[in-house]
Amino acid sequence: MQVFDFSKVIRFIKLICCASLMLFSALGAQAQSWPDKPIKLIIPFAAGGTTDILGRIFAQQMTVVLGQNVIVENKGGAGGNIGAEVVAKAPADGYTLLLASGSMLTVNPYMYKKMAINYSKDFAPITTLVSGPMIISVSNQLGVNNLKELIALAKTKNLNFGSAGIGSQVHLAGENFITAAGINATHVPYKGESPALSDLVSGQIDFCACNVPASTGFVKSGQIKALAVTSSKRLSQLPNIPTVSEAAIPGFENLGWFALMAPSGTPKAIREKIYTASIKAVKSDAMQKSLDLNSLTPVLNSTKELETQIETESLRWEKIINARGLTAN
Numbered sequence: 001m002q003v004f005d006f007s008k009v010i011r012f013i014k015l016i017c018c019a020s021l022m023l024f025s026a027l028g029a030q031a032q033s034w035p036d037k038p039i040k041l042i043i044p045f046a047a048g049g050t051t052d053i054l055g056r057i058f059a060q061q062m063t064v065v066l067g068q069n070v071i072v073e074n075k076g077g078a079g080g081n082i083g084a085e086v087v088a089k090a091p092a093d094g095y096t097l098l099l100a101s102g103s104m105l106t107v108n109p110y111m112y113k114k115m116a117i118n119y120s121k122d123f124a125p126i127t128t129l130v131s132g133p134m135i136i137s138v139s140n141q142l143g144v145n146n147l148k149e150l151i152a153l154a155k156t157k158n159l160n161f162g163s164a165g166i167g168s169q170v171h172l173a174g175e176n177f178i179t180a181a182g183i184n185a186t187h188v189p190y191k192g193e194s195p196a197l198s199d200l201v202s203g204q205i206d207f208c209a210c211n212v213p214a215s216t217g218f219v220k221s222g223q224i225k226a227l228a229v230t231s232s233k234r235l236s237q238l239p240n241i242p243t244v245s246e247a248a249i250p251g252f253e254n255l256g257w258f259a260l261m262a263p264s265g266t267p268k269a270i271r272e273k274i275y276t277a278s279i280k281a282v283k284s285d286a287m288q289k290s291l292d293l294n295s296l297t298p299v300l301n302s303t304k305e306l307e308t309q310i311e312t313e314s315l316r317w318e319k320i321i322n323a324r325g326l327t328a329n
Helices: 006-033 050-066 078-088 102-106 147-154 169-181 193-202 212-220 268-282 285-293 303-324
Strands: 039-043 070-074 096-101 123-139 159-163 185-189 207-211 224-229 255-263
Touching: 006 268, 039 050, 039 078, 050 070, 050 096, 050 123, 050 212, 050 255, 050 268, 050 285, 078 096, 078 102, 078 123, 078 255, 096 102, 096 123, 102 169, 102 255, 102 303, 123 147, 123 169, 123 193, 123 212, 123 268, 123 303, 147 159, 147 224, 159 169, 159 193, 169 185, 169 207, 169 255, 169 303, 193 207, 193 212, 193 224, 207 212, 212 224, 255 268, 268 285
Parallel strands: 039 070, 039 096, 159 185, 159 207
Antiparallel strands: 096 255, 123 207, 123 224, 123 255
């Protein structure tokens, strides 16, 4: 009769324990030394847009807080999916981060039937940095002076509106406005807000619901005409511009937001360090001044709160996407 050798099992268990201890020790050392080299912050939209504006001031302050360079890289296209894929495929070591618009997390999974990434599986949420409203603006060539006139014109003429790309929160803000106003308009997607606003200035598109940081310069210089803001209250920077609720659609509100994400599998200890550094960066005097100037509000919620935010807003946008028959491919 063959005798079972328990000593081999014990040796195997010891080997597994030793390997596990070595792994945990390595991860602990990695977290303790983080960051010991530059960090890349991927901006998944073109330069000049709100994500880019926010990302650059955030990167500057994170550099101060961490003592390591935080380098911005723009990887625009496909509603942010191209930049997101870069981060999803990066090592999960805290050295490649994604500044995602809320729409990438709550809209793209419904808009894009074919994606190389899965936002719920490929990313580890860290925090929502800020939120902010949009400005519904029109081309000066359109000849409308207020929101009611825009809505009335859209009921008699086929207008178009621009966005930062299919599924971007600028796109969905436009769709939300169109649905609430009971009108139709043709969507013209761009690779970011900046090129969309340039075409709005030249009259190639009729209107857009772009973020405040990207729009304000064009509005104040008179290159485009702001009709309403999508917040519940008027903005201190543009006090003469009414809210959508005041101007034409009672109760209307649409806020965009921006979240910091890491590749899935990034050690918790590193994610906690990133979160702590993010709080210090956003609360710095320089960034507070920039946020106030651009009508952006700090959020800095917990990972659990961000996950709930994504889940709740996904349900709301899914209804609008289905009602409008929106698709990206």
